[in-house]
Amino acid sequence: MFMKNWQLLSKEESEKVWDIIHDKFKFNPSINKRAKSFKIEQNHVIYDISHIWKKSSFDSLCKDLEDKMLEVFKFITHNYEEIYALNWQHESYKFNPRGEMPRDEFGEWLVPILPDGDYYFFIEKDFEWGYIGHPWQKTITIFGDELIEGIKLNKPCMLDRIGKEVTNTLKI
Template identity: 40%
Template sequence: MNWHDLSEEETEYLWRRVNRAVKWKPGSIFASIKPPKPFQVFDVSQGFNGIGFLEDAEMQILKAFQSCTLEQEFMYALDWQHECYLFNPHAPIDKNEFGEWPVPVIPNGDYCFFIQQDFQWGLLGDPRQQTITIFGSPLIKAIERNAPFLLQK
């Protein structure tokens, strides 16, 4: 399986690191994501209305992750209040019993973050705002080259 569970200690450490990196205060009524520049924010509210958007987003975002990583490189997939993982975007992507990634690309009720191991770039899903924030030049450029329908302006 390509999704490698992180230990509780690793997960806690990573969430503290994420909170500092993107200035996010989970649980706060004013929880907002403020990633390092450059970043772009996309409204993904349409993604909650159809499966076609989700499949396209998974495929195109996976291509973007692949273009930003080496073949043996792993990245973090973090799902707030759920299991968090290391995964390799170049390996086959296993899906759960619902036919979805264990950590969804489009936030489906929880904050879902995909972050490069050195925190140079990432994708931050905010379910409350129904947005995805892409930060870091490499990932922004990769998304611009082949944007999912949901992220096209």
């Protein structure tokens, strides 16, 4: 049922995409909270989301993140454009943000948007912009001018704290 919009990447496509992630972003996953797990050369903003787990509004903040990021993805993609939804060491997909957004048994997207245990990547197919959730540093990194600008227009509430490590020539 949900596979109409969310298409599981074949083993070959998944390996190819992860090879690009490792090469382009120097992706080096680590459970060390201080380790540099990836390097973004493009304009990017790192948001600290460590504060949200302590809030009584956690569920509404998560829903707001899902809703607003989906709207931003729709805003910056074409009608039939698909983006990657990658879950490190798990199945990964491509999907159209305008299509059906099914939920798993935990009520989350097939690749959750909130980094709560794994690295999650939502990336344009040419790797020009993307969203990377870091589970142990409790950060969300947004890169690429289009996505940064889109978020400025419809910023999720939990993205209210900018982390210490920001490389961005744009005003946010």
